[in-house]
Amino acid sequence: MSAPQRVSPETLVNAIREISERDGVDAVTMSSVASAVGIRAPSLYKRAANRHELLRLAADDAVVELTSGIASVTERAHDPREVLVGVARSLRALAARSPNVTALLFCAPDPLAGPSPDVVAPLMTTLLGAVAQFAPGDPLPAARTLTAWAYGFCMMEQNGGFRQGGDVDAAFEQGLEIVLRGLAG
Template sequence: MPAPLRVSQERLVHAIREIAERDGIDAVTMSSVASAVGMRTPSLYKRAAHRHDLLRLAAGDAVRELMTDISELPAHDSAGALTVLARTLRAYAARAPRVSALIFAAPSAQADPTPASAEPLLTALMTAIAAAVPGDPLPAARTFTAWIFGFCTMEQAGAFRLGGDVDEAFEFGLDALLGAIGARRG
């Protein structure tokens, strides 16, 4: 009898992400992922208890990839850091629209990035917000995140149908958001 195929974590995550981006989050199933990596579905259950574990792997990988983008950004004043962070989040959402949605809106808590994998992104966001706004940064961070995620979700869905320049709308919205949350200009 041949030895079971060994699938690296990297290959498994790549397959999950590829299926999600190509066919949608709902297409990430135990059988679709097992097939993509050349293993039998029962063997995959040794690595993940259910599909939400698979989505959690993809979400954690998305955070890691996004943090690589963020860590390569030059230093800015506090409002400038938020501007660059917003633009980086938008660029990432354009590059990986379905998997990036798992970071902010996974289909269940079981599919959310683990607290350990999400922590670097949350720290970067809270640090940038705390440096830019007076008072408790949590409401501002929630508002900032919700606006960016909402904008990106609408943009990826092609929901901006009123004409005009979507890039211009993003910059206008970002300026309005920074003013609304009271971001101090450096």
């Protein structure tokens, strides 16, 4: 009998994300992921107790990807407004690449399928820090407003919700400007 194939964490996450984007989040099962990486489903239990934990691996990976995109903005931007624009644009770019996995960040099918709090913490620190410098008052409601607007725009865009014509990129930028003006008071 041959030794079981070893699967790297990157290979596993890539398979989960690929299945999610190709077939939808509901298609991510222990069996489908195991098949995609060339192992038997019981072998996955060493990495994840259930499908929600598999989805969490993908959600965590997406948060790391988003955080990396935002870090490239924060390295060169010293103005909190620029950081918030970068956050919104980075989220839009992630949603364009991986709409189904991006949805796990905001509306996972189960709390265990969403991103890990410790993985989200650096992203939240950056977001709340920029909002605190930009908008008066408690930064959490303002951060939620920006995030909800950006995510809603992204999901409408990915689902073909803008059918009236016009320049969707310009609409994103105009909407972002309106939201930021509102947050600044």
